[in-house]
Amino acid sequence: MTREEIRGEVLEILKDIAPDEDLSNLDDKASFREQMELDSMDFLDIVMELRKRHRVQVPEDDYVELASMESTVNYLEPLMKDIQKV
Amino acid sequence: MISQTPDSQRIVLTGVGLTSPNGNRLADYREALLQGRSGVQEYEIRYVGKTLAGVCDFDELKYQKRRAVRRGTRAGSIAVYCANESIIDSGLDWANVDRERVGIYIGLTEHGNVETENEIFEISGYDYDTSVWTHHHNPRTVANNPAGEVTLNMGITGPHYTIGAACAAGNAGLIQGAQQLLLGECDVAIGGGVSESIHTFGIFAGFASQGALAAHEDPTRASRPFDRDRNGIVVSEGGCLFTLERFDDAKARGAKIYGELAGYAMNSDASDFVLPNPKQQARCMRMALERAKMGIADVGILSTHATATSSGDIQECIALREILDRDGPTLVNNTKSFIGHAMGAAGSLELAGNLPSLEDGVCHATINVENLDPECDLPGLTLHEPRETKGIDTILNNSFGMLGINSVVVIKKV
Numbered sequence: 331m332t333r334e335e336i337r338g339e340v341l342e343i344l345k346d347i348a349p350d351e352d353l354s355n356l357d358d359k360a361s362f363r364e365q366m367e368l369d370s371m372d373f374l375d376i377v378m379e380l381r382k383r384h385r386v387q388v389p390e391d392d393y394v395e396l397a398s399m400e401s402t403v404n405y406l407e408p409l410m411k412d413i414q415k416v
Numbered sequence: 417m418i419s420q421t422p423d424s425q426r427i428v429l430t431g432v433g434l435t436s437p438n439g440n441r442l443a444d445y446r447e448a449l450l451q452g453r454s455g456v457q458e459y460e461i462r463y464v465g466k467t468l469a470g471v472c473d474f475d476e477l478k479y480q481k482r483r484a485v486r487r488g489t490r491a492g493s494i495a496v497y498c499a500n501e502s503i504i505d506s507g508l509d510w511a512n513v514d515r516e517r518v519g520i521y522i523g524l525t526e527h528g529n530v531e532t533e534n535e536i537f538e539i540s541g542y543d544y545d546t547s548v549w550t551h552h553h554n555p556r557t558v559a560n561n562p563a564g565e566v567t568l569n570m571g572i573t574g575p576h577y578t579i580g581a582a583c584a585a586g587n588a589g590l591i592q593g594a595q596q597l598l599l600g601e602c603d604v605a606i607g608g609g610v611s612e613s614i615h616t617f618g619i620f621a622g623f624a625s626q627g628a629l630a631a632h633e634d635p636t637r638a639s640r641p642f643d644r645d646r647n648g649i650v651v652s653e654g655g656c657l658f659t660l661e662r663f664d665d666a667k668a669r670g671a672k673i674y675g676e677l678a679g680y681a682m683n684s685d686a687s688d689f690v691l692p693n694p695k696q697q698a699r700c701m702r703m704a705l706e707r708a709k710m711g712i713a714d715v716g717i718l719s720t721h722a723t724a725t726s727s728g729d730i731q732e733c734i735a736l737r738e739i740l741d742r743d744g745p746t747l748v749n750n751t752k753s754f755i756g757h758a759m760g761a762a763g764s765l766e767l768a769g770n771l772p773s774l775e776d777g778v779c780h781a782t783i784n785v786e787n788l789d790p791e792c793d794l795p796g797l798t799l800h801e802p803r804e805t806k807g808i809d810t811i812l813n814n815s816f817g818m819l820g821i822n823s824v825v826v827i828k829k830v
Contacts, residue, residue: 378551382542
């Protein structure tokens, strides 16, 4: 997947776990938590959905990498580069 | 005499919040019961396939955000809806109520089956890899879940828990709320029952294996307690939570009062896992009446538990014959004939549907009895059409469950 495709996948996950949020103006550089109501269970949802949808394993020590859209895509890019977008 | 009981030791019902397969407000639900409108429909659930159920159509998003609905359970959403509706209906100045003095007591038949089944089904798509088992599983399936969701939604910091009481749970939640008020553990109690059971295939499959799952070509005629041709239970979802207060508090704020909990009782059969014991059911009714300092002649409406299983209906009728006077004034009805068996919510929903009788004097009917089973030919049985009376002062509400759990509440007009 390209960076843009990975961003799209993460956005889809966010839409599912934060269905009340308007994500159309998401600032990729700002942290998710600054922009929407997300708690630790929601972050676990992001990890879980990456595992379920793309078989990507995010170890607990790396959860900090999922702070913003930009840092998440940076982190996922090497892990998802060989995955084909369905 | 009950009149000598201090007002601080009298418990009254000041709010009703409900969702039933045939109504999402007491007024609509009552109208459906008076008009003979069933809430049973065709329904399909995994593995079992096509069956029948009572399904509620309340707006989950009226009091919850989508995120809370997604994270929580159906029982939680039902409880949140009913609790909010009940508090609004009570007229309490909620913004100024001390939330630490509010207690939530919700009766359940079961909890966790729905969420566990869903998750097992989900991981079946991942070759049963438990590493994709949701982290939401435990907070969804802890037994206090529906009551806890109410506290989160309404900012209530007083006690909350659920009461596991099989199909006696709706009465049990009400009784628990009253007891906690009497103990001074809270000043406002939200008590009753909820059920999400139509979302677990296991309950349908279990009743089917027991030969106790209703089937009928016309869903609205499927739930037929006391009918000779009944063939089992229609499972329903729903909820009904009452706002309960001590009478002195309710009076001081000029609250509308639906009725007073004049007496109650719970006991056990200690005789069988599923077959009810009429002696113990009758004993439970007598205990409730004794506590209310009443006789059966004081009871205007006796709301039966009967679920439309042959053994259950007949056993309850044996108990009722011990209690009822052949020529007494008591009218007998059954709400499951309209809405099916709402499990943990059944007791409270069935009471709620009869509560307006204390004001309008009308006893709603029992529908779907085309050929009355002679063994269920009870004195006062109100069939087909509602019956108008000169006035109803007292309702006795039966609610019984598996493992031989019995509950009876007696509500009187204030």
